[in-house]
Amino acid sequence: MAKLGKLRLGVNIDHVATVRNARGGDTPDPLRAARIAQEAGADGITAHLREDRRHISDADIEGLMEILNVPLNFEMAATDEMQAIALRHKPHAVCIVPEKREERTTEGGLEVAREENRLAHFIAPLREAGCRVSIFIAADMRQVEAAHRIGAQVVELHSGAYCDAYHEGRYDAADAELAKLREMTTFGHSLGLEMHVGHGLTYDTVSPVAAFPEVVELNIGHFLIGEAIFLGLAPAIDEMRRLMDEART
Numbered sequence: 001m002a003k004l005g006k007l008r009l010g011v012n013i014d015h016v017a018t019v020r021n022a023r024g025g026d027t028p029d030p031l032r033a034a035r036i037a038q039e040a041g042a043d044g045i046t047a048h049l050r051e052d053r054r055h056i057s058d059a060d061i062e063g064l065m066e067i068l069n070v071p072l073n074f075e076m077a078a079t080d081e082m083q084a085i086a087l088r089h090k091p092h093a094v095c096i097v098p099e100k101r102e103e104r105t106t107e108g109g110l111e112v113a114r115e116e117n118r119l120a121h122f123i124a125p126l127r128e129a130g131c132r133v134s135i136f137i138a139a140d141m142r143q144v145e146a147a148h149r150i151g152a153q154v155v156e157l158h159s160g161a162y163c164d165a166y167h168e169g170r171y172d173a174a175d176a177e178l179a180k181l182r183e184m185t186t187f188g189h190s191l192g193l194e195m196h197v198g199h200g201l202t203y204d205t206v207s208p209v210a211a212f213p214e215v216v217e218l219n220i221g222h223f224l225i226g227e228a229i230f231l232g233l234a235p236a237i238d239e240m241r242r243l244m245d246e247a248r249t
């Protein structure tokens, strides 16, 4: 069987900032994590500047723009405040994600189909500024089509439902979620979208997703930062990289 192209690994460093913010000081430093991640072979760094600044801060984004040699994937809600920040920094990629203040994490994908007109106008200046615009959505055909219609270049499919089902032992549901992800990566690719997947991925769940031929990037954070406590960040990334490469063979 032919070997697939190399899959990019974007390391999300949000939860280094979560630990830092638990004490309100400077450590652990997300910028240090980003440096280690890029030295360990991360192909990009992902950071989500939430409206409530619960983890990543404005200063973190500024620092990342200064120090990174790999692309920054800047995750943000579709608000005027975030658009202005993105236009000031012009990161390589901007990923538009849904946000609810009270949620524990990003629970679902963006409702693009319901807000097509507003989102098309929202992303236009980001594209004009040279950012690759990515839309974080559920594996749902209506949303993939809408993301394409509004002019997004990239779609990131939310893998949380698959990972949750797997880790809760609901294997039939996990298989069903995986099948949706598989189908929508093929469909999105057929429309000319660059296909990414992310959220909740772990060593146990990454391989089937990494084997999807049309996927070019996985964004993984919470699990890697957790593993870093036990293994160190570089070895945790190495193991994820190994599993991804193995799945591509």
Ligand SMILES: CC(=O)[C@@H](O)[C@H](O)COP(=O)(O)O
Residues within 6 Å of the ligand: 012, 014, 048, 055, 075, 097, 104, 105, 106, 136, 198, 199, 221, 222
């Ligand atoms: C958009 C996404 O899936 C992640 O970047 C996630 O938002 C990380 O931050 P939280 O864990 O605060 O949701």
Ligand SMILES: NCC(=O)COP(=O)(O)O
Residues within 6 Å of the ligand: 012, 046, 156, 198, 199, 200, 201, 219, 220, 221, 222, 223
């Ligand atoms: N966009 C998903 C992401 O960046 C990482 O999500 P998680 O691995 O922290 O759940």
